Amino acid sequence: MKPVLNMDCVSFTYPGSSVPALSDLSLSMDTCECVCISGSTGCGKTTLLMAVQGLLKDGDRHGSISIHPVLPGLNSGMVFQNAETQILCSTVEDEAAFWPENCGMSADDIRLAVSDALDAVGLAGLQNRNVEALSAGQKHRLTIASVLSMKPGLIFMDEPCGQLDAPGKRQLIEILNHLKQRGHSLLIADHELEPYRSIADRFVLMEKGRIQRISRKLPSEYEMSRVFEGISSDPSSRSFGPPAVEIRNLQVAGPEGDLLIDQLDLTVRRGEFVHIYGINGSGKSTFLRCVCGFVPPESGMIRIAGINRPKPWQLAGKAALLMQNPQRQLFEDTVFDEVSFALKIKGMRADQIRERVMETLEGCALSHLADRSPLTLSFGEQHRVALASVVVSEPEVLLLDEPFAGLDVNRRRQTIRQIETICRDRKTAVIMASHNPLYAGHGADQSLALEHGRFSPAVFNNQDMSLS
Amino acid sequence: MSLSAFQRIGWQFSAVDSRLHRISAGWKMAGMLAMCSAAFIGKSFPNLLALLALNVIGYRLGRVKTVEMWKDMRFFMIQTVIVVALYVLRDGIYDGVLPGLRTSLQILLFFMPGALFLRVTPSSQLMRSLRRWLPERIAFFVFISFRFIPYFAREISDISMAQQLRGARIDKRSLANPRNWPGLFHCLMVPLMIRVMKTAEDAALSTEARGFGKTGPSHSSFPVAKECE
Numbered sequence: 001m002k003p004v005l006n007m008d009c010v011s012f013t014y015p016g017s018s019v020p021a022l023s024d025l026s027l028s029m030d031t032c033e034c035v036c037i038s039g040s041t042g043c044g045k046t047t048l049l050m051a052v053q054g055l056l057k058d059g060d061r062h063g064s065i066s067i068h069p070v071l072p073g074l075n076s077g078m079v080f081q082n083a084e085t086q087i088l089c090s091t092v093e094d095e096a097a098f099w100p101e102n103c104g105m106s107a108d109d110i111r112l113a114v115s116d117a118l119d120a121v122g123l124a125g126l127q128n129r130n131v132e133a134l135s136a137g138q139k140h141r142l143t144i145a146s147v148l149s150m151k152p153g154l155i156f157m158d159e160p161c162g163q164l165d166a167p168g169k170r171q172l173i174e175i176l177n178h179l180k181q182r183g184h185s186l187l188i189a190d191h192e193l194e195p196y197r198s199i200a201d202r203f204v205l206m207e208k209g210r211i212q213r214i215s216r217k218l219p220s221e222y223e224m225s226r227v228f229e230g231i232s233s234d235p236s237s238r239s240f241g242p243p244a245v246e247i248r249n250l251q252v253a254g255p256e257g258d259l260l261i262d263q264l265d266l267t268v269r270r271g272e273f274v275h276i277y278g279i280n281g282s283g284k285s286t287f288l289r290c291v292c293g294f295v296p297p298e299s300g301m302i303r304i305a306g307i308n309r310p311k312p313w314q315l316a317g318k319a320a321l322l323m324q325n326p327q328r329q330l331f332e333d334t335v336f337d338e339v340s341f342a343l344k345i346k347g348m349r350a351d352q353i354r355e356r357v358m359e360t361l362e363g364c365a366l367s368h369l370a371d372r373s374p375l376t377l378s379f380g381e382q383h384r385v386a387l388a389s390v391v392v393s394e395p396e397v398l399l400l401d402e403p404f405a406g407l408d409v410n411r412r413r414q415t416i417r418q419i420e421t422i423c424r425d426r427k428t429a430v431i432m433a434s435h436n437p438l439y440a441g442h443g444a445d446q447s448l449a450l451e452h453g454r455f456s457p458a459v460f461n462n463q464d465m466s467l468s
Numbered sequence: 469m470s471l472s473a474f475q476r477i478g479w480q481f482s483a484v485d486s487r488l489h490r491i492s493a494g495w496k497m498a499g500m501l502a503m504c505s506a507a508f509i510g511k512s513f514p515n516l517l518a519l520l521a522l523n524v525i526g527y528r529l530g531r532v533k534t535v536e537m538w539k540d541m542r543f544f545m546i547q548t549v550i551v552v553a554l555y556v557l558r559d560g561i562y563d564g565v566l567p568g569l570r571t572s573l574q575i576l577l578f579f580m581p582g583a584l585f586l587r588v589t590p591s592s593q594l595m596r597s598l599r600r601w602l603p604e605r606i607a608f609f610v611f612i613s614f615r616f617i618p619y620f621a622r623e624i625s626d627i628s629m630a631q632q633l634r635g636a637r638i639d640k641r642s643l644a645n646p647r648n649w650p651g652l653f654h655c656l657m658v659p660l661m662i663r664v665m666k667t668a669e670d671a672a673l674s675t676e677a678r679g680f681g682k683t684g685p686s687h688s689s690f691p692v693a694k695e696c697e
Binding site for chain 2: 090289
């Protein structure tokens with residue numbers, strides 16, 4: 001029986017680059033097989049998916065790729081990493097119908113295909129909903145439906161779990177399992193492999209554009225319980241300063257007037273690292289925005305860096321916010337200028353700025369990139385530049401919103417270590433909001449779950465890292 | 469975060485069924501252009517108030533909630549304050565208030581039909597209509613621009629927030645001083661442009677991967693009636 005996908009000695013080099021993004025890569029897949037690819041950021045996972053989907057236009061290509069469909073629909077379809085930017089239409093039904101419309105299917109066939117695709121991903125009944133009103137998980141499922149509507153035999157998926165919380169991941173895995181049973185083959189690239197343990201037939205690990213290892217079992221370094229192994233802080237050995245963040249009886253309303261955060265209390269001392277875990281839509285981001293004065297609370301007391309109910313402009317240099325996408329924060333010509341921006345605004349002397357910036361760059365392992373343009377760096381490097389640019393002013397409080405998004409396992413570990421160092425050496429109070437679990441004791445001094453507007457201690461289940 | 473941010477942003481399709489929803493996008497577009505033009509033809513207060521009433525009736529016919537209408541229009545309240553203030557500065561209180569109010573009402577009435585059009589026209593209907601008037605690719609470009617309005621509104625809000633905490637003087641208070649205006653371009657517009665380019669690249673890939681532009685004339689679409697079923 002012919003394999004569904006066969007890649008033979010595929011190499012690809014992007015225009016203007018001397019280093020191949022894919023190098024002598026051979027891989028084949030059978031019907032109903034699920035193959036998961038992983039590796040460090042920039043190892044070539046996305047390039048591989050784009051190559052098999054035929055989306056790489058220019059560049060130097062060698063080798064052969066052949067796809068032999070077993071289902072009556074199209075050969076293959078690709079679900080991209082960012083659901084927000086790949087959804088093109090304003091309603092669920094229009095989005096799912098976009099591809100069939102482009103292929104000239106009849107209206108009746110489109111209706112059937114759309115209904116079947118939405119059914120398969122659990123979005124039946126939401127046909128007329130505005131896509132902006134969908135949750136993150138629903139948007140991801142819609143992107144799958146928009147590909148399923150053409151019934152491709154082979155589905156490529158780029159980091160489908162990246163933006164999803166634990167329940168979202170579980171739901172996605174159920175859908176993928178269902179697709180396998182319907183005869184689809186799945187080629188998935190992701191930084192996390194643990195969620196796919198139950199459905200993956202093979203795990204492929206890549207490094208520098210080459211296949212490094214193929215195994216039928218989940219590689220041990222990708223087991224979630226081991227991701228933060230080796231990072232264990234002993235709270236008794238850590239000394240904390242006075243409270244940097246004090247919150248009492250905080251109430252924050254959601255957009256419809258309902259209470260998103262209700263009677264919430266929190267104290268974070270200088271040098272303390274607090275992890276806030278919550279599912280998508282639980283109010284983590286709203287909480288961080290409220291703490292730094294961008295969202296006004298309904299009631300309650302917020303005291304941050306010695307300022308009661310702060311306005312954002314009062315917190316410049318005292319509190320810093322790092323967002324999940326570093327590109328939102330980078331705008332200068334060089335890494336040095338980027339990191340020195342906050343100090344220049346403060347009016348520091350040039351020699352002081354140089355000294356402080358070089359020290360920070362060294363701490364973030366960026367000294368060798370000081371003269372590079374931040375926008376030409378890899379995602380992981382940009383992430384470090386963004387972190388350096390916010391910690392350089394030595395803020396009392398550092399707020400991190402989903403800092404693991406798009407980072408591979410090693411980078412996540414490095415980020416946690418950097419945050420630990422910042423806490424310990426600079427006595428910065430750190431609040432990290434994430435839908436990724438983090439054991440208390442593995443970096444964080446406190447791990448709290450935000451549920452129904454309140455905090456409770458977060459205790460994670462070792463199997464699927466959901467809250468116990 | 470996405471849902472709450474969305475609900476702060478107006479100018480989005482309201483997924484309900486109404487008489488206005490059922491009218492074809494071409495007729496709605498023609499009506500919208502007529503209403504927009506009327507905002508500058510009818511210069512007297514009675515005419516403008518009648519036009520305002522017509523727009524409000526349109527919102528009612530489109531079954532758009534009052535809170536959604538407020539989200540569409542609230543930025544024009546700020547515009548009214550600025551315009552009236554400038555007229556008062558130029559002509560004094562007695563001669564400036566009424567002309568200022570009239571001008572700001574005209575601006576509001578120029579944009580209001582467009583907001584209503586987006587509220588009652590699903591993307592598929594809009595795309596079909598645009599295709600009749602414009603080449604396929606340009607029609608798609610116009611259509612996709614509407615789709616990403618709320619996305620970029622969120623991006624602007626997030627970028628602005630992060631940069632303010634780094635010390636960028638781009639908060640409302642600082643921007644009252646024109647000396648801080650270059651910072652708006654430097655700290656806000658540069659990252660925004662980068663995000664726009666990245667988003668355009670992602671959207672283009674998503675479009676291409678789903679066969680857009682490959683089939684040319686054989687492009688099909690749902691019947692118009694399906695939106696109202």
